Amino acid sequence: GKYRVVSTKPMPGTRWINLLIEQDCRVEICTRKKTILSVEDIIALIGDKCDGVIGQLTEDWGEALFSALSRAGGKAFSNMAVGYNNVDVNAANKYGVAVGNTPGVLTETTAELAASLSLSAARRIVEADEFMRAGLYDGWLPNLFVGNLLKGQTVGVIGAGRIGSAYARMMVEGFKMNLIYYDLYQATRLEKFVTAYAEFLKANGEQPVTWKRAASMDEVLREADVISLHPILDKTTYHLVNKERLAIMKKEAILVNCSRGPVIDEVALVEHLKQNPMFRVGLDVFEDEPYMKPGLADLKNAVVVPHIASASKWTREGMATLAALNVLGKIKGYPVWSDTNRIEPFLNENVPPPA
Ligand code: GLV
Numbered sequence: 001g002k003y004r005v006v007s008t009k010p011m012p013g014t015r016w017i018n019l020l021i022e023q024d025c026r027v028e029i030c031t032r033k034k035t036i037l038s039v040e041d042i043i044a045l046i047g048d049k050c051d052g053v054i055g056q057l058t059e060d061w062g063e064a065l066f067s068a069l070s071r072a073g074g075k076a077f078s079n080m081a082v083g084y085n086n087v088d089v090n091a092a093n094k095y096g097v098a099v100g101n102t103p104g105v106l107t108e109t110t111a112e113l114a115a116s117l118s119l120s121a122a123r124r125i126v127e128a129d130e131f132m133r134a135g136l137y138d139g140w141l142p143n144l145f146v147g148n149l150l151k152g153q154t155v156g157v158i159g160a161g162r163i164g165s166a167y168a169r170m171m172v173e174g175f176k177m178n179l180i181y182y183d184l185y186q187a188t189r190l191e192k193f194v195t196a197y198a199e200f201l202k203a204n205g206e207q208p209v210t211w212k213r214a215a216s217m218d219e220v221l222r223e224a225d226v227i228s229l230h231p232i233l234d235k236t237t238y239h240l241v242n243k244e245r246l247a248i249m250k251k252e253a254i255l256v257n258c259s260r261g262p263v264i265d266e267v268a269l270v271e272h273l274k275q276n277p278m279f280r281v282g283l284d285v286f287e288d289e290p291y292m293k294p295g296l297a298d299l300k301n302a303v304v305v306p307h308i309a310s311a312s313k314w315t316r317e318g319m320a321t322l323a324a325l326n327v328l329g330k331i332k333g334y335p336v337w338s339d340t341n342r343i344e345p346f347l348n349e350n351v352p353p354p355a
């Protein structure tokens with residue numbers, strides 16, 4: 001191969017590898033057992049000559065790595081993730097490295113996990129499963145694992161982008177929930193969908209669903225019964241859900257987070273869960289991954305899974321393919337193309353370098 005492309009982790013499927021090989025790339029995949037690679041580990045992988053790297057959200061892509069990649073002649077980096085809070089885009093600009101991410105292919109998969117966590121929390125699935133396995137079930141009882149009915153309740157979505165909108169639609173259409181959302185931008189297509197669905201229900205003699213775009217995030221937190229967080233993580237969303245905001249939520253609300261851990265003050269959350277046994281959470285992400293804050297693991301009103309929201313076979317193969325196409329596209333000078341037929345510019349294209 002004329003070009004050397006490094007993947008810091010083995011990724012699902014073979015399509016991404018074949019795409020690169022067919023286009024004159026030599027693909028090197030790091031198979032070390034160590035789960036999280038350090039900056040030094042990755043500098044060693046980059047070596048003296050490297051045209052592009054596919055990396056992971058657990059890695060710190062800042063000044064050190066972009067300068068190393070640039071010194072090795074590298075022009076492209078793709079995160080195998082839609083989130084890129086682990087990537088310093090300004091540093092990439094400074095060293096002339098294009099940065100890609102993998103949106104689109106994980107929208108529905110991630111929304112489906114948020115829906116799964118919502119239902120698991122509402123119907124206490126994990127607690128009930130543990131009870132069964134512990135041999136505690138000794139007969140049907142009217143009071144056994146009574147949870148919440150979602151139909152007619154209000155789902156709150158904070159961050160109604162691709163994933164938040166897909167989740168909202170699932171909860172509204174699947175469970176006939178009313179919608180309240182908060183976003184800096186208007187979710188026009190989502191609003192149209194809920195309006196049309198409400199018409200459909202009305203025409204069929206059913207109670208129509210309602211929707212509202214909230215003027216503030218606090219309005220969502222106060223009014224919704226199930227709240228799912230879908231913002232990006234940056235300075236403005238760090239500890240978005242803190243002690244004060246937890247306090248304004250309903251005592252029996254359900255909070256779901258499939259975005260990034262630091263969006264919630266996890267210490268405050270643990271305290272809130274302890275004080276409010278009817279408040280439940282479904283968490284896919286944590287403030288100090290892979291760790292949980294002390295006490296969280298002991299709480300029955302928390303469902304916790306290890307950052308698996310995008311983990312469907314189709315999506316993970318799609319993310320790997322998109323990441324490969326991002327890197328290949330830059331090396332070859334192609335427009336960036338994805339399986340969803342969406343032309344997505346590199347994140348830092350047309351962004352002027354810092355003065
Ligand atoms: C996963 O967390 C992603 O951002 O793709």
Ligand code: GLV
Nearest residue numbers: 139140141142144
């Ligand atoms: C419950 O199992 C019922 O039959 O109502």
